Amino acid sequence: xxxxxxxxxAASALALMASAVAVVAYVAPIDADQGFSQKIFYFxxxxxxxxxxxxxxxxxxxxxxxxKRDERADLESYVxxxxxxxxxxxxxxxxxxxxxxxxxxxxxxxxxxxVLFLVLFLFYSAYFMLRFSVEPGPRRANLSAVYALFGVALxxxxxxxxxxxxxIIHPVVFKSSGxxxxxxxxxxxxxxxxxxxxxxxxLYHVELAGKRLDQRLKELREVLxx
Amino acid sequence: xxxxxxxxxxxxxDLTLELRAxxxxxxxxxxxxxxxxxxxFVLPPESSDLAAKGLLWxxxxxxxxLGLTRAFAAEREDDAIDGLILATRDRSAIWLGKxxxxxxxxxxxxxxxxxxxxxxxxxxxxxxxxxVVLADVGLCAVGTLLAAMxxxxxxxxxxxxxxxxxxxxxxxxxxxxxxxxxxPATYAGFxxxxxxxxxxxxxxxxxxxxxx
Numbered sequence: 001x002x003x004x005x006x007x008x009x010a011a012s013a014l015a016l017m018a019s020a021v022a023v024v025a026y027v028a029p030i031d032a033d034q035g036f037s038q039k040i041f042y043f044x045x046x047x048x049x050x051x052x053x054x055x056x057x058x059x060x061x062x063x064x065x066x067x068k069r070d071e072r073a074d075l076e077s078y079v080x081x082x083x084x085x086x087x088x089x090x091x092x093x094x095x096x097x098x099x100x101x102x103x104x105x106x107x108x109x110x111x112x113x114x115v116l117f118l119v120l121f122l123f124y125s126a127y128f129m130l131r132f133s134v135e136p137g138p139r140r141a142n143l144s145a146v147y148a149l150f151g152v153a154l155x156x157x158x159x160x161x162x163x164x165x166x167x168i169i170h171p172v173v174f175k176s177s178g179x180x181x182x183x184x185x186x187x188x189x190x191x192x193x194x195x196x197x198x199x200x201x202x203l204y205h206v207e208l209a210g211k212r213l214d215q216r217l218k219e220l221r222e223v224l225x226x
Numbered sequence: 227x228x229x230x231x232x233x234x235x236x237x238x239x240d241l242t243l244e245l246r247a248x249x250x251x252x253x254x255x256x257x258x259x260x261x262x263x264x265x266x267f268v269l270p271p272e273s274s275d276l277a278a279k280g281l282l283w284x285x286x287x288x289x290x291x292l293g294l295t296r297a298f299a300a301e302r303e304d305d306a307i308d309g310l311i312l313a314t315r316d317r318s319a320i321w322l323g324k325x326x327x328x329x330x331x332x333x334x335x336x337x338x339x340x341x342x343x344x345x346x347x348x349x350x351x352x353x354x355x356x357x358v359v360l361a362d363v364g365l366c367a368v369g370t371l372l373a374a375m376x377x378x379x380x381x382x383x384x385x386x387x388x389x390x391x392x393x394x395x396x397x398x399x400x401x402x403x404x405x406x407x408x409x410p411a412t413y414a415g416f417x418x419x420x421x422x423x424x425x426x427x428x429x430x431x432x433x434x435x436x437x438x
Contacts, residue, residue: 066434123392123393126385129381129385129389130379130385130389133379133380133381134378134380139378142434143375143378143435145434146371146375146434146435147389149427149431150368150393153424154392154393154396157419157420157423158396160396161395164399164400164416165399165403
């Protein structure tokens, strides 16, 4: 993205966030079963889905690095995974709050998605341990890329494992027969998800621009020093 | 067939080294027996056999980890890995040879550990044995690739458990399910699926781990 477009993109993300809050607060009906507390759903699930999208994007960039030798892909993959971990941590926090309100406990092992995010959080935290204990260079880029690819394979496999390991009490909102939501609820959900994706996109480009600037500065310093 | 010849030669090299130096397998054996004794004192006297069967998987996981930590020790010295990279036609042969050697060590350690477990705690059934074999394949396939990654980093021994354990969680789920679940075949199938996916991924990506 060209740097002059970033403010426009950021402004639209902000506008989407504001309208998401408004739609969730005023348009979406109060849930008959869970009452007001169900509204955290409109943040919890979009954040979780955005986190998956970021991990997927990171793996895609990792594949680009290994396959096409795209030089910029390593940094892009790292930034996507970095943001994915931040969104994943937010998923854990909002999920924990929701669990406390619905089930009376801060942590429940019976919630598939929460356990999956805990596993993914551990896995991708180790990504940083790996990345920062290898000297910067092509070797590090390769190791990070392979690890990121293992991550996208781990997501469905872990999900299956967690499903197998327990009985299910987590509310399953998306079924094969379509979403189990009223039209207004679905609208609120979609606006909120779009807002989260826009926010993630903005953060991604901001962090990427910063990191590229850092890299450029380092190169210039080396030129000056030599 | 040259590929398989490479793999065979590499695995044989590791086994010969172990036969002469004996520095990994005795450590794994001693470790797994020690950990079984620890389990006896961890479990409260009235706890069920199911808890012991679950703990067995902790023992297997950490024994595998111990073996994997040492897996590339010989290659690290004097940068012997560079020689291997030059000598093999396809670098994934290095992964397969090493994974086979680690598998043999782990299977030998379990050949002692499982009877010891049956002696100390409770009988083990066919489900557990099938689960152990399938889990070993996955542990060695993924673990060998991650051990090669960890060898390239500064942290090495510290890093391997951190990157290995999250990836091994599905194996533990499958293994424990095969040991104590009411449908062992489902879990065995899951383990086979895990093995297939991650072995393929590790085989395809090992080249990138070794080279720049």
